[in-house]
Amino acid sequence: MKLLEKLHLKKPATPPVQSAVPQHEEDETLVARAQRGDAGAYDVLVERYKQRLYATVYHMTSNHEDANDLVQETFIKAYRSLNSFRGNSSFYTWIYRIAVNRTINHLKRRRNRNTYSLDDVDSGIQTDPDFVELMSHVTPRREVGLNELHQRLNEALQKLSENHRAVVVMHDIQGMTHADIAKATNTSEGTVRSRLFYARQQLQGLLSDYV
Amino acid sequence: MKLVTEMKCDEIQFLLDDLARDRLAEPVAKQVRLHLADCTDCRVVHQRGMRLQRLLALKRHEQPVPQYFDGFLNEFHRRLAAADAQPSFWQKFLRTPDMPLVGSWRMGLAGACGVALTMGLLWMGLRSSNDALTASGDPHIGSLVVYAEPPPAPAPLFTLPVETGIASTAPSIDTLAGGLRLASTGAARPEPSQPRYVLDRIPITPASYEVRADF
Numbered sequence: 267m268k269l270l271e272k273l274h275l276k277k278p279a280t281p282p283v284q285s286a287v288p289q290h291e292e293d294e295t296l297v298a299r300a301q302r303g304d305a306g307a308y309d310v311l312v313e314r315y316k317q318r319l320y321a322t323v324y325h326m327t328s329n330h331e332d333a334n335d336l337v338q339e340t341f342i343k344a345y346r347s348l349n350s351f352r353g354n355s356s357f358y359t360w361i362y363r364i365a366v367n368r369t370i371n372h373l374k375r376r377r378n379r380n381t382y383s384l385d386d387v388d389s390g391i392q393t394d395p396d397f398v399e400l401m402s403h404v405t406p407r408r409e410v411g412l413n414e415l416h417q418r419l420n421e422a423l424q425k426l427s428e429n430h431r432a433v434v435v436m437h438d439i440q441g442m443t444h445a446d447i448a449k450a451t452n453t454s455e456g457t458v459r460s461r462l463f464y465a466r467q468q469l470q471g472l473l474s475d476y477v
Numbered sequence: 478m479k480l481v482t483e484m485k486c487d488e489i490q491f492l493l494d495d496l497a498r499d500r501l502a503e504p505v506a507k508q509v510r511l512h513l514a515d516c517t518d519c520r521v522v523h524q525r526g527m528r529l530q531r532l533l534a535l536k537r538h539e540q541p542v543p544q545y546f547d548g549f550l551n552e553f554h555r556r557l558a559a560a561d562a563q564p565s566f567w568q569k570f571l572r573t574p575d576m577p578l579v580g581s582w583r584m585g586l587a588g589a590c591g592v593a594l595t596m597g598l599l600w601m602g603l604r605s606s607n608d609a610l611t612a613s614g615d616p617h618i619g620s621l622v623v624y625a626e627p628p629p630a631p632a633p634l635f636t637l638p639v640e641t642g643i644a645s646t647a648p649s650i651d652t653l654a655g656g657l658r659l660a661s662t663g664a665a666r667p668e669p670s671q672p673r674y675v676l677d678r679i680p681i682t683p684a685s686y687e688v689r690a691d692f
């Protein structure tokens with residue numbers, strides 16, 4: 267299947283994750299300054315990436331408190347390991363990987379102890395075409411509340427294994443490519459595709475009311 | 478290059494993600510779409526997959542208010558300072574608390590551990606010198622127990638060759654993808670009917686969060 271990927275896939279026009287960072291060189295400069303002991307430079311990196319790391323970790327844990335702790339721990343761990351960062355990858359790739367690894371380990375420790383945060387759905391969802399279509403499709407059969415929908419989504423995600431959940435979050439929620447997910451999780455693209463396939467099969471069973 | 482028209486349904490389904498995200502080269506995308514038009518099974522899989530992805534994507538709206546992150550940096554500094562100020566295990570153990578009695582108890586325990594360690598090392602040294610004397614031929618010197626015959630060594634449950642490797646009495650040599658190798662160990666094995674395996678190379682990957690390429 268790897269051959270298929272090589273033959274059939276066109277190259278992505280823009281790197282999907284890194285593209286959101288406008289000045290890649292600035293990261294390198296900031297990292298170099300932070301490595302020389304400039305704490306202010308590291309602060310800029312924290313401010314730059316806190317929300318993006320938070321989003322991934324939150325969707326993996328479905329819990330704001332855990333997400334906050336894990337992202338804080340990630341930045342502390344990265345700060346302390348900064349001298350070992352040699353710039354073979356971008357700073358964001360490096361710290362993203364730390365965050366994902368920490369979160370997966372956290373989820374493995376926290377198995378069967380799931381608590382969800384369900385009170386933070388932004389108002390934009392009401393006008394999201396996918397949400398509108400879903401509601402029109404589902405509500406004739408039964409009443410579906412917004413919170414119920416999110417609870418069902420979170421419960422279904424929490425039933426996946428940690429590795430399957432990570433792949434679904436990165437691909438289906440955050441829109442990362444298989445290649446980027448493979449780098450972030452230190453696996454092959456084939457493994458990412460396979461995990462996605464099985465995770466979706468499980469999710470389709472768990473969310474059969476909606477799909 | 479395998480033509481899309483020659484692909485089986487599972488191979489087509491493998492490409493559906495890329496089709497949905499416009500990541501296929503146009504001629505291939507066209508072929509996949511033609512297959513979907515003809516094949517009910519693949520079309521159902523595609524439609525259900527798309528519905529699931531749209532449903533999951535709604536989770537994007539589940540996020541805290543922007544003000545949630547206002548104090549994040551201050552909290553980072555507070556946690557970093559707290560972590561830096563945290564004493565190590567031995568510092569914690571030997572730290573004298575307010576109660577002097579407890580403090581002296583801890584110091585006493587640490588001292589006792591030190592003495593026990595020293596005694597243990599001395600005993601080990603004495604024992605090894607006794608073994609040396611026994612081996613030298615005089616059983617009365619330095620040993621209280623003298624065996625008429627040396628006690629039989631317990632039969633090993635299994636033996637491991639010195640070299641690390643997966644070795645089997647099976648005659649063939651197979652190379653496995655994970656860096657494990659099945660190799661014949663020759664006719665000297667006691668029970669050729671029961672192959673025995675020994676771990677071969679374990680690829681040791683340095684623990685690093687870095688990857689070679691950027692996202």
Ligand SMILES: [Zn+2]
Binds near residue numbers: 517
């Ligand atoms: Zn088909």
